Amino acid sequence: MFQINRLRLEIKTTDINPDDIYGFDIPFSAGLNIIAGENTRGKTTISSSIFYALGMEELLGGMNDKALGKALKSHFDTFDQTINDWRNHTIFSSKIYIEITNDLGQIFTLRRIIKSGDPDPKINQAKTKKINVYESRLDKLSKDAKHYPLFLRADNNNEDDYGFYFWFARTIGIELPVVTNSNNKEGFSPLYLQIIFSALFIEQTRGWSGFLANIPFFGVPLSKEKTVAFLLDLKELYVNSEIERLNLVGKELEEEWKTIFNKIEVLSAEYNLHVINVSPTILSDKAELDFSSLQVYDENRENVTSITNLIDSTNLEIIASNQIPIKKVGENKIVLREKLEKLYSDQIEFSKKFENFDIKLNLQKKQKNDIAQQLDTVSAELSKNKGVQNIIEEAVVENIYDNCPKCNQKVSKDLMFNGEVEISRLTLTENIAYLSGQQRIIKSSLNSLIQVIEEKNIMRKYFLKKQRDFEEEIKLVLQELITDDRDYSVTETLKKVRLENKINELKYLNEKFNENIRLLQQLADQYQVLLVSKEEAKESFQDDEVILNKFESFFKEKLLFKLGYESNGPYNIYIQKQSPFKYFPVYKNSPEDSFAQPIKANSSASDVVRTIWAYTIALLIGKNNPGVILFDEPGQHKMSSDSLRKLFEICAKIKKHQIIIFTSVDTVLTNKVGREEKLDLDNLLTNLTLVKDYNLYKIKKGSKSINLINSI
Helix, strand or coil: CEEEEEEEEEEEECCCCCCCEEEEEEECCCEEEEEEECCCCCHHHHHHHHHHHCCCHHHHCCCHHHHCCHHHCCEEEEEECCCCEEEEEEEEEEEEEEEEEECCCCEEEEEEEEECCCCCHHHHHHHCCEEEEECCCHHHCCCCCCEEEEECCCCCCCCCCCEHHHHHHHHCCCCCCEEECCCCCCCEEECCHHHHHCCCEECCCCHHHCCCCCCCCCCCCCHHHHHHHHHCCCHHHHHHHHHHHHHHHHHHHHHHHHHHHHHHHHHHHHCCEEEECCCCCCCCCHHHHCCCEEEEECCCCCCEEEHHHHHHHHHHHHHHHHHCCCCEHHHHHHHHHHHHHHHHHHHHHHHHHHHHHHHHHHHHHHHHHHHHHHHHHHHHHHHHHHHHHHHHHHHHCCCCCCECCCCCCECCCCCCCECCECCCHHHHHHHHHHHHHHHHHHHHHHHHHHHHHHHHHHHHHHHHHHHHHHHHHHHHHHHHHCCCCCCECHHHHHHHHHHHHHHHHHHHHHHHHHHHHHHHHHHHHHHHHHHHHHHHHCCCCHHHHHHHHHHHHHHHHHHHCCCCCCCCCHHHEEECCCCCCCCCEEECCCCCCCCCEEHHHHCCHHHHHHHHHHHHHHHHHCCCCCCEEEEECCCCCCCEHHHHHHHHHHHHCCCCCEEEEEEECCCEEECCCCCEEECCHHHHCCCCCCCCCEEEEECCCCCCCCEEECCC
């Protein structure tokens, strides 16, 4: 766990006095922290600074400084009493500091650049992609303090020793579980820290529309479900993740088996062989391969004999032929004529076989071209989507475009919402992930087909050789038929040479076959170990049942209904323990009801917000919860003043964790008699003891969050 101790923004401007420092410097404490102020006075600037300082700005809908408003990177206003009006300041450079403490009492200060002041935008962009970590308190910060840069927005930043998220997870005592990931070439990755924080940091634009509404899509299936399971430390997450990992390994073994089996098939087809007792699908018992063998068809493809028997019989044939003197042409002419007829007949049959082989090979080549075209189409579509994403992430935020160059729809500065049209970055990201997955699948199919074609091209060389052999032997017999009867028969000599070549060829084939069988036996051993591991991974989830029951009780009895939820009774609300809506609140007619409905579909808008309050706070009982919650403008949908008061009171009693609430003093609430009234913060906090029960930071009336501040 961790808590935030202090947040400091430092801005230097292009004003006359370059030494002036603008920004804010806000202390935080354990328990409840309230940041209050009028609308448009900079509460969002403060909240987004927390997201950005901790590398969580993707939850705001953007990456790096693109997720931040103009007051942090472009220009801001301060009230100038000398002219009794607002004065605009242009930002030269800006950076954010955040001081945190972990469970071990270690204190760190994180510094992240927002705008470096460098005129080169590429250099500035590069500086926003790292966080400098100081092993020091913010007020003790100096050049001599031990510090090191950690990178963001790169591959493996949740796994690499120099990645910020890896460092942050380790520092706050979180061991990220490994889960399947369709975006990762390995097929799995850690459950990214940004995904986990979507359950803790609720921003005001979309955060109150549903549970974990701002969860980023990184290719992790069922990411919401896995996040909750991780926070509550449910065994099922780890068991299922391990089974998913083993399944991926199993698929790799199956593919290896299939590849080796195909090699054996190609080998057998190439030399007119028949494979015996070799399964095309992976086996877990290598003993089943003990009786595998290569069989050779006779000339009529009716009877078969083992390759070892054929080697023995061919050896005997060579011995026998060596004992027979070579005949002269005149003694051999009848045999030669019969042989010529047989060669012509075999050549015709072979030509038909070769022709059919070529037809199938050409079809596969055409199929390869079609798949290659499909890959080009998907790759082009993926490139277009990435281009649109780049436009949204870069051009829109910089106000280069008022309309999307792709679809000509209006786009908003915050990337999320603009009156008429909502542009969903998440959908675009999901589409890119889907197309990336399709691209990988098509590439895999294409590579497999290319491999088959390459193997068949090798086989085709054998057919060509066989064709030449027929032609040469026919030519040789024809020549011998017109040779002087007194000459020795060349075909007899050639027959002995070919028998010896046949022996060598058969031995080579047998050796290659046995080599492939040994590889299959090794895969069978690995597959057996994998199946045993999967069985061992299937544990009882009785402990999970206890945790979920405790979570449900805390959510309902201690939070939800005390916060003023009225849409349904306690007997209708449950935490779902199986899909769909697994681990989330649902509506049921009874505990035994198999038909569960999402609670959002059966609750008023304000009760949906109360449910998110209760659910997020209830997750604090989880063993793996980082211990910090951020609520940005929880008084949504004309929330009742009693509910908001109760929220403050409940949060104030939580001392072991940290809850940060941003609230507008202009928020319209509903009082007990249903009338609308502005939020009276002092009235809402009357039941709380000042200082002891909460920490209040209030933006002065008539002012904004960014002002002239002192140096550290």
